[in-house]
Amino acid sequence: MKAEYHAALDWLYSFVDYEAGQRPRDESRYDLRRVKLFLERLGNPHLKARTVHIAGSKGKGSTAAMIFAVLREAGYKTGLYTSPHLIETYERFKIGDHFIGEDEFIVEVQKLKPIVAEINDQARYGELTTFEIMTVLAFDYFANNKVDWQVIEVGLGGRLDATNVVEPNLSIITTINLEHTDVLGDTIKEIASEKAGIIKAGVPVVSAPQGEDATGVIRSTCHKIASPLRVASIEAMTRSSFNGGFQMFNILGRHNIYDIKLPLLGTYQRINCAVAVAALEALIDQGVEGITKETVERGLSRTDWPGRFQVIDRGPLVIVDGAHNPASSMELVNSLDAFLDADMMPHPAVLVIAASADKDVTGMAEVLAPVFDEFVVTRTRHPRGMDVKILGRAFEELGRKVNYTSTTAEALVFASQLAGSEGLVCVTGSLFAVGEALEIRPNRAAG
Structure with a gap:
């Protein structure tokens, strides 16, 4: 550089x-x-x-x-x-x-x-x-x-x-x-x-x-x-299905029925996709040429937006998602249920979490604590990162044992050891944590 x-x-x-x-x-x-x-x-x-x-x-x-x-x-x-x-x-x-x-x-x-x-x-x-x-x-x-x-x-x-x-x-x-x-x-x-x-x-x-x-x-x-x-x-x-790194479903728009093949796997992307389709049809109504059923479907299938319910490794399965509030945390849980077919959650399921200082971590913990077996709390390099003790306390007050680490790299290594080859590691809490995870462990699960 x-x-x-x-x-x-x-x-x-x-x-x-x-x-x-x-x-x-x-x-x-x-x-x-x-x-x-x-x-x-x-x-x-x-x-x-x-x-x-x-x-x-x-x-x-x-x-x-x-x-x-x-x-x-x-x-x-x-x-x-x-x-x-x-x-x-x-x-x-x-x-x-x-x-x-x-x-x-x-x-x-x-x-x-x-x-x-x-x-x-x-x-x-x-x-x-x-x-x-x-x-x-x-x-x-x-x-x-x-x-x-x-x-x-x-x-x-x-x-x-x-x-x-x-x-x-x-x-x-x-x-x-x-x-x-x-x-x-x-x-x-x-x-x-x-x-x-x-x-x-x-x-x-x-x-x-x-x-x-x-x-x-x-x-x-x-x-x-x-x-x-x-x-x-x-x-x-229609309900989503998952295959080959894509989430697939149909959307009924005002102009067409769209067969969606989206490389963004979070089920919350369905609403975002519906908004995008409605927006694109609004542009069609304005006379914007070239936006057709075919270009909408191809374009959506080529969307690149990393860090949002993204699988970056397998063995253990590593998923990163920038959920940073209670509502987003619930969407993460729902996405895990849908992607893993509800009852197929790998175990041990290990949560790696960091958050910015202004976030409602109590509300996030209430959503995430029942879902995971192990908890690894860390802090990102970002200046607004939350102190690990404050973040960890939100899970400890719910009766969960918390493992403390000082960096995202340390947290990923420790979480992978806890999960073993058959488990799950989920990195969340902020986009900054996700960014550091992607920096440390580039996507090895593409396709």
Whole structure:
């Protein structure tokens, strides 16, 4: 890796990075006027491509990856901007088959540096943050490469997120639940209001099925600004089967019945897939050419989105999944039941878990403790990692014996020894833990 690339990364992370530390609730910390000013200096690159903008509490990255894959299959040069990354920063910026290269990243940083310095020196609207600079970098990278479409995942919330400067062709809101309450609000209504902040006047909206409170907020927002709303249907889906590294089921859309062959094995991906299909059919309704039953099916079958209920080894069976709250933990358990055919759970079943400091680990433990035989608690390298004693106590209070380790690598070695060749190791609790597991043990179970 080039020294210049390391220097570019060091510069990027030298600014305020709310992903690494406490996120403030103070709205003034998220002033989009400085992002707009930055983009104006670059000729507004965010407006150069057609855009799909995606917010939500769960599944927005998976949904983004699916739509990206289908737009590519339909013949469009497509960019994908997501967060956080699993292992390396460059994973956030993708065009077609390729992540941004080191040389491209260096060129972008050298271009942005003087503009960032000027804006921050003036500080008219506060200083730019790491995520804001990353977001502008993504837009400029896509514009320079003349993408036809850009699929943009919201970082946090929606209304005040740095990505919310786009003028989208379609807005999507995936499943909403309680998350980041220190920033977004303490109720589903408050959080839904932040997510609904991406809705633009007259721009079509596709939503996952939501609870009553979230549905009310989204419908009200769409009604006020005349944005057509379509809620993805999940009733007309067949049961999943699993074969050859794929999850297979059928979705009844408005235009077609789709035979889905998805390389994402978590059963929770069914809802994300239904949202993606509804979104793609909304683009068909807008006259976007090339999106057909065939390109939808082929694109979905080629979706690449690692770290979400992914089998990375066998003997023992090792599954990684970025479940980071009680609802996601329950979806992990349901996915294990479906994938392993309910009563075929390998034993010993060993849970490796790390979490960020702001997570509801008591609720997660209540879901996960009854399912596993052994528990290995660890901490990731991430600055917001939770202290192992606090995390472990959540399981000990439920009467479980906890094994403590200081790194993900140590935890994986120890868990594999506990599981033996016939058991199961499941790594979860945060995407950071999953990323470290993938870094340590590259996928040896592909196909």
